[in-house]
Amino acid sequence: MIEFKHVYKVYQADKPVLKNINLKIDQGEFVFLTGHSGAGKSTLFKILSLQQRCSSGQVEVFNQNLNHYNFTNIHEYRRKIGLVFQDFKLITDQQIKTQLALPIEHLKLSNAKMNERIDAIISAVNLPISVKEEFPESLSGGEQQKIALARALIHQPELILADEPTGNLDKAASRFVFDLLSDLSTKKVTVLFITHDESLLNIKKHKEIQLKNGEIQ
Amino acid sequence: MRSLFNIFNFLMIVFLIYTQLLNKNFNNFLVNSDDVNKVNIYLKTSTEKNEAEALISQFKKEFQFESKTIDKNESINEFQKSFGDYSKNILSIVDIEDLIPQVIELNFKSESEKKLFLESQIRTNELVEDVSDLSQWSQKMINIKKVIERYILGISLGFFGIIAFMTFFFIKIIVLYQRKLIEIQSLFGRSYQKIYFSLIKQLWLDYLLVLIAACVFSWGSFSLFSQKLSVQKEMYYISDRISFLSIGEISVLFVILTGLFLVTSVLVLKQQIKDIYGND
Numbered sequence: 001m002i003e004f005k006h007v008y009k010v011y012q013a014d015k016p017v018l019k020n021i022n023l024k025i026d027q028g029e030f031v032f033l034t035g036h037s038g039a040g041k042s043t044l045f046k047i048l049s050l051q052q053r054c055s056s057g058q059v060e061v062f063n064q065n066l067n068h069y070n071f072t073n074i075h076e077y078r079r080k081i082g083l084v085f086q087d088f089k090l091i092t093d094q095q096i097k098t099q100l101a102l103p104i105e106h107l108k109l110s111n112a113k114m115n116e117r118i119d120a121i122i123s124a125v126n127l128p129i130s131v132k133e134e135f136p137e138s139l140s141g142g143e144q145q146k147i148a149l150a151r152a153l154i155h156q157p158e159l160i161l162a163d164e165p166t167g168n169l170d171k172a173a174s175r176f177v178f179d180l181l182s183d184l185s186t187k188k189v190t191v192l193f194i195t196h197d198e199s200l201l202n203i204k205k206h207k208e209i210q211l212k213n214g215e216i217q
Numbered sequence: 218m219r220s221l222f223n224i225f226n227f228l229m230i231v232f233l234i235y236t237q238l239l240n241k242n243f244n245n246f247l248v249n250s251d252d253v254n255k256v257n258i259y260l261k262t263s264t265e266k267n268e269a270e271a272l273i274s275q276f277k278k279e280f281q282f283e284s285k286t287i288d289k290n291e292s293i294n295e296f297q298k299s300f301g302d303y304s305k306n307i308l309s310i311v312d313i314e315d316l317i318p319q320v321i322e323l324n325f326k327s328e329s330e331k332k333l334f335l336e337s338q339i340r341t342n343e344l345v346e347d348v349s350d351l352s353q354w355s356q357k358m359i360n361i362k363k364v365i366e367r368y369i370l371g372i373s374l375g376f377f378g379i380i381a382f383m384t385f386f387f388i389k390i391i392v393l394y395q396r397k398l399i400e401i402q403s404l405f406g407r408s409y410q411k412i413y414f415s416l417i418k419q420l421w422l423d424y425l426l427v428l429i430a431a432c433v434f435s436w437g438s439f440s441l442f443s444q445k446l447s448v449q450k451e452m453y454y455i456s457d458r459i460s461f462l463s464i465g466e467i468s469v470l471f472v473i474l475t476g477l478f479l480v481t482s483v484l485v486l487k488q489q490i491k492d493i494y495g496n497d
Contacts, residue, residue, distance in 0.1 A: 049404065051404075071409050071490075071491050071494035072409055072410070074403070074409070074494060075403070075406050075407060075408040075409070078403070078404060078405065078406045079406040083404055083405070089401050089404065090401075091397075091398055091401055102401075102402065102405045102406070102407065103405045103406050105406075105407070106406065106407075106408075151405065155406070
């Protein structure tokens with residue numbers, strides 16, 4: 001599913017952010033990616049979400065080298081993955097339903113089908129259906145992250161990449177997000193969960209990849 | 218930001234149209250300025266039509282030219298055409314017919330032929346009141362026309378340059394302003410092409426509306442100005458001779474402007490969105 005082969009990421013010549021990363025994550029696995037601040041977790045996330053390219057080495061996802069994608073076909077890859085961010089990345093001046101429709105707009109569903117999908121995903125993240133008419137500003141941080149989760153899941157991706165998704169949430173909301181993503185692995189969805197929250201690591205045993213100074217420990 | 222861009226474009230297009238109007242109407246006033254081989258012979262007011270014809274036949278024996286005789290009635294008509302209502306007022310108080318001479322316009326094949334004619338005894342002919350050589354006047358007019366045309370061309374090129382630069386600048390800012398939105402849309406699977414086409418559609422629609430609005434505004438303000446002039450007696454003859462750009466002239470201006478806008482917007486927008494989508 002995900003394979004890193006001798007991956008380096010260098011911003012400044014003498015300070016590589018990622019050094020010789022070799023890792024393999026299989027389909028349906030739930031993997032924690034941990035490490036202190038500046039260890040290279042977010043850089044790895046950005047490489048996997050194609051926000052950045054590695055400086056050398058090779059990254060394969062869905063058996064496809066990520067270098068295959070450029071600005072004209074990057075959407076094909078992003079439609080197969082779901083992204084969750086610490087800062088939610090919701091669009092402040094758009095209604096929730098518009099934002100949830102974004103990942104499935106290319107499916108060209110009828111309005112009824114689209115609404116059905118939106119309602120179903122809102123229920124799945126434990127929010128009232130009426131929330132779809134709201135704007136992000138009127139929701140709490142926990143609710144916003146649930147919407148962000150819903151947006152990452154609505155197109156039923158095979159891979160979820162979550163960068164510190166619980167970083168801005170209280171304990172209860174964090175637990176909800178973790179449980180939801182953790183359950184996905186039972187449905188053959190691969191989840192890469194980036195966190196430095198040690199309490200989450202002990203809730204349920206999952207594979208852990210620890211980064212330190214850009215290297216896997 | 219889009220509104221600011223539209224207001225700027227509107228003003229630039231109005232300025233451009235007015236620059237072209239200035240050019241066109243200066244040329245209207247300087248019309249016939251290139252009649253360098255033309256000589257006007259003003260006959261004495263007592264000269265009869267057949268005497269004028271005999272005089273032309275006599276000249277034709279020695280020189281090559283095309284001629285046109287403007288009799289008194291035609292002169293009065295020309296005067297009325299040039300001065301409109303103002304001429305009617307004059308004609309009503311002065312019996313001008315006795316004061317207006319017949320005029321023979323001679324158009325020579327070459328400047329040397331014209332020179333030879335002017336060196337002949339024409340000025341001393343008993344039927345001739347005065348001979349007017351238009352070449353000096355024409356040359357002055359041609360020079361003025363050239364200077365005006367050069368200035369207008371320079372100003373127009375300046376406007377085109379400003380429009381291209383500001384289109385480049387504003388599109389960069391508009392994309393920068395929407396960068397976060399575009400980034401999020403991109404992260405959640407919206408294609409580069411879809412974002413590009415939705416933005417370019419928005420920009421072109423705005424541009425077309427601005428173009429039409431600027432044209433309507435220019436035409437309206439010009440008509441109003443022309444109407445204001447026409448009600449002032451001393452300005453009537455000016456309002457009678459100025460005109461708005463023809464459909465052809467407007468079309469040429471639109472084609473150049475639209476081409477400039479399309480090329481700049483396509484190139485800049487494509488690069489800007491590519492930069493957001495592209496990754497290092």
